[in-house]
Amino acid sequence: MILGSGDLLEKRGNLHPLSLGEPPLGFQENVLAASSSFLEDLKSGVNVSLPSAIFSGQLHQEASLILAVQAVQQMLCSDLPHLTSFLEVVLAFGENFWALKLLLDQLCCEEHILCGTANLLLRDLSREKGTMLRVWQNLGPQYVGEFLCLFLSCTHTRMQSVGLFSLGVVIDNLHMCPWAKQLCTFFLESGLRQFPFGTTVHHEISKFISAFENL
Template sequence: MSLYRNPKCWSTLIMVLGSSNSLGKRGHLRPVYLREPTLDFQTRVLAASCGPLKDLKARINVSLPSSIFSANLHHEASLVVAVQAIQQMVFCDLPYLTSFLEIVLAFGSNFWALRLLLDQLSCEANVLDGVINLILRDLHCQKATMLKLWQNLGPVYVGEFLCLFLTCKHLKMQYIGLLSLNIVTENLHMCPWAKYLCNFFHNAKLKTLPLGNAIHREVSRFMSLFDNE
């Protein structure tokens, strides 16, 4: 049970499922971008995974339907099953979790799967609030770690990460994007790619989207830093 409630175990599982079948030259996992499958496919995998996950908890051997876990989309299907498993864990064991940010970061560039997880968690308001509080606490405590990580991942990743949360339909989730943006704004000397991030926001047309006043204010403030360059 201690492993089941350990965010590191879940983040490692996500990283493995979102990696190439072959290791890099130094024996490291090689993250891969999995193209987002159709919403119908995601829905069918979520529905089909409920039974097998229940059986696995009961220590019963399971077989997954070949119609869904085909040779073409088995990586994507496995990631969706992991999303379903994380949702079930969080719904039952949220009070025992010590972190959630590392699970979020484990998805890498597969933001569609992260978005699916956040949508699944939003079914319960109390659960969503708990997850948001964990992520915000993690961000407050790990600003230096996030800056170092963003330096390695580059502006495209940071832009996608910020836009995912800033445009989230769940208002409270947008605070994660705001805090992340503030970390960049307060540490521009460590973010040489910040101007590119401004261009990313322009291309995403963030300022024209029907977002909250706080989002528009902070995004506009950030973009104004580069308007005259």
């Protein structure tokens, strides 16, 4: 959360989240490769210094966020059985969905880690429906749309279920989602409705949009 925030605090002392642009894929790959060795050295108690070319350059904030992605991935690989929640980590990315997508892409390399992470998120969402609805009310349709699209478009069906469950929460609580109509527009503009016909994602998105088109 700190790495995705500005240097100055808000008047109330809260962090001011930043929406960082997605850096080039080549840059992301270079930072991931470098970060892996840094983190291994740190685990061994070796002092490390981050190369200034990456971490002091124009994209130093983006590089730091990618380093955090790599650290979270390694935490999941080693500590997943001991974790009781993961929703706070997801929310800590703020509007930097490219970094959250990078994390999900990294997790796809190990299916049991990805499935375990998805199960944690589903359990969190099931327990914290009211909290999530209040968070979404504050963040608005753009955030909710990108959140849903990220998970619904994931190539792994277990991670798609996180998006489907979240969409179900919206559908079941439309009275608490005054921005739901705008969410329909977001889905149409994002092309998510064009998901392969016959899939669960296509069916649920079409059902959600049709419900509003018929009002």
